[in-house]
Amino acid sequence: MAAEQKLMSVRRDWRERDVRVVLAALVIAVATVATIALFASQLQRTLVTSASSFLAADRQLEAENGRPIPDSWLQEADARGLETGQMVEFSTMVFGGEGFQLVSVKAVSNEYPLRGEIEVQEGPDSPRQLVSSGPGPGEVWINPRLLRLLELEIGDSLEVGNLELTVSGLLIREPDGGFRLSALAPRVMMHKDDVPSTGVVQEGSRVEFVYLFAGEEAALEGYYEWLQPQLEPSHEWEGVRDGETFSRSLQRAERFLLLGGSLAVLLAAVAVAVASRQYALSQRDTVALLKTLGLNGAGIGRLYLRRLLLWGVTGIVGGLLVALPLFWLLASMLSDVLERPVDISLDPAALAPALLTALVSLFAFAYPPIRRLRNVPAMRVLRSQPGESGREAWPDMLVAIVAIFGLVWLYAGELALVVSLLGGLVLLLAALGLLGWGMVTVLRRVRGGGNAWRLALVGLYRHRNASLSQIAVFAMTLMLAATLVLVRTSLLDDWQAQLPDDAPNHFLINIAPDTVDEVAGFWEGQGQPLEELYPMVRGRLTELNGQPVKEAVSKDERIGALNRELNLTWMDSLPEDNEIVEGQWFADGDQDGVSVEAELAGRLGLQLGDELTFTIGSEKVTETVTSIRTVQWDSMKPNFYMAFPPGGGLEGLPATWITSFYLPPEKNTALNDFSRQFPTVSVLEIDHIISRIQEIVQQVTRAIEAILALILAAALVVMAAVVSATLRDRQREGALLRTLGGRQSLLVRSTMLEFAVLGGFAGLLGVVAAEAAVYALQFRMFEGSFSWHWQVIIPIPLISAIVLSLFGRWQLRPVLSVSPMLLLRRLE
């Protein structure tokens, strides 16, 4: 039908204001949600890769029983398309230069590292460089400290067992060595093929064989499924997620993006919903006309369905055209800070939420009012009211709201998030109901007059339905935006607090008890005082309530802490950043009991009162669990799974001391003096890692800020959509008021006041609902603590009042600029 075709043209539609708002809302909706989803999936991949580099692979298999794994296991990995690599780790004495030294050797195959890079120096004064494979056969790279301890030079030879190797480089950092405090002795890295010739590794000697795997996630999972039944207790399969604590900060960023994305979904849905519903209602006259012209209900349904679909496609295409370059920009920003940039790739699955959001909100809100119109007999269409009673619309709205929250759930996959946001919204609606009631009872008594305030209040009362729904949408928009701002602020504060510029960047390990004071004195003298010093005893947890621990703990739980030696300590006061979650910290003079780190306690299923037996050297120590505490693993300070009271279970056992401190880069030379003066103390430099984390956090922060801006833009569109929904009515009213003798200034002032009151209330409700949502979120998702945010509670209602009154003023513009006569003609 030609007429139908005419009705379907987007160009014709574009001339209608409502359609423009719908399309703008759609474009922004798709752009926001798609950008965030794409970036989140990119960040996820980046995260995995950068965390992987801390394993030097995607997965590690450690064999602590001193025997290599069967060849068939590696062949199976090959067959599944996985990359593999091997390492052998052992401690031994090395001879060279002027003496000998206990070192910790890491012998690596050609493939090492599968992920990340090794940082080396050709000589003490050469620049640091990154390489992607270890030393070749016949060569050895050593820790700079060893160079000083043995007074070696580059090119000298070093004896490892029976084999003489050439020192060809200084090992600054290995990707998987970051935080392992077990590597107390200076590190030496050599080629794996040289190991047999050293004669050091023999049946029964303490050797750890480590196998590296990298490849597609699915292949890795498949391989693990195949491998798992064959693993022995001494085998440990380690993945990124339960690796060391590096990626915690980024995981929180990821969650933030998830939250941002969910809020974007909601906001987008609201914007599209408001605009498209407004459009649908404005189409009632047209539909009525079409019906009198003989188009039947089904025909009208088809017509509008097709039109909505057309807009959906237009909006989606437009949105993607905005989203893709934006994503590319954000992603390349992120990739800039990584040493080995992650490939920027589009994850098609990440686009699904954007498309779904656009279509669901478009159809769920625009279609029902049109569909209902199909059922009205033509005769009544002519006489029907252009408006819609709320009762008709409620069930549709309910369905649509459920659909949208379903979307959020689908998108975030976090019930807690959906519940938090819904809770905030329910609270908001309840408050709104109360406000509506208050408005009716209080404002009803206000009588108008030449006074702008009274006229404004009368206006509010008279438009109470429109006002309330506007307040509802504004408040919701503000709530979502404020939630994001609040969470962002607390996230950034957290990071800032966690990694201040002077966060400890060096660990001192292996400090002999009688040199503790001297060591502290040395750094005091350098103006770089040490953090708290802790004694450290290394031991294994061997029994739980008298049962060998590997039997007591279910087989599924492979716990690294059980296989490795644990760092045990004693302390009299709880470190500032630790928190007791169960039980009691040791009282003064207590000598019994042990305090266990919460995560480990959870995995082992430990309860207060359980008896733990530790094997330390040849001694056995048994203590009951008296408290469970959380620790800040990423605080860059020594942290311990197990803490005893002073004079408790560890009394009399040989201990060394450990601490960390901040050393500014320009004072790095002090380390040489220190090593010369205290050759037995190990220095672990983590400044490089810290600055990497700080850089990444900075970039992610910037990305978050960009996304926040995007979401605030979406919020503004929602507001504009809502305000323009009543534009015509208000302009008509303004024109008539002027005709009836209202002065311009009165009109301006009362309108601005009316909108200011509206905005103020919306702001207040929004902020309070945001606080409620943040309270819930903070608890469940971000592990932070909650406090009222006065810095937003006061300004947001104010700002929203000001912005809305300006909106109101802006609306009046056409009403003020021309003569009432012309206005009336236009409104006829």
Add this chain to the structure above:
Amino acid sequence: MNQMTKPTPESQPPMLRAKDLTHRVRLENDTLTILQGVNLEINRGESVAIVGRSGSGKTTLLGLLAGLDTPTEGSVELDGATISQLSEDERAQLRASRVGFVFQSFQLLPALTALENVMLPLELAGIGDPEKRARELLERVGLGERLTHTPRQLSGGEQQRVAIARAFASEPVVLFADEPTGNLDNRTGQAVSDLLMALNREQGTTLVMVTHDEHLAARCARQFHIEAGQLTEPNELGEPVS
């Protein structure tokens, strides 16, 4: 009947006086002259009908007389005040206190109830207890039972009665009506014009009305004919006065 409209005492100027009224609007490439040299005087308490073909300039003239717009040339005096010399706010003040309107398309605010629509000009003029006066007027126009209904719940005739109540609410000295029965059927139109004339008589208002309805025009004391922007007043003989 004519006695009433004949010369007024010098002390009381006419309610409305238009002198050499010309109105042009600028179109895209030329200007359109809607009114050309219109002169008229309307005395206090008079009722006047303006008749003419569609597009002849009736509404435009009414708007100029009521101070809703300013003429391109010439001047309008309303109750002694020269409209073109007033500021927009002063004109608004004048409308609020002395002028009432009834439109062909009613022009009620859809969001407001009948009562609130009638209260509107009272509130703008700052007249005490607008609600009481609005109720009285709605009862007077026979809508005492429909106070809380919105325009959509009222028929066309009822809406126009609300509009009439609104027009008389602030006790204007002059009432302008633009085809008040134009959108109504004959009988309803008759009822509405009865009401209009009755209220006009009761309050002694000056009435200026544009209409196509010959009966209604005949009920006015004087009639003006307008054709292509020019005004003629037929004398008793039915011939135009130059």
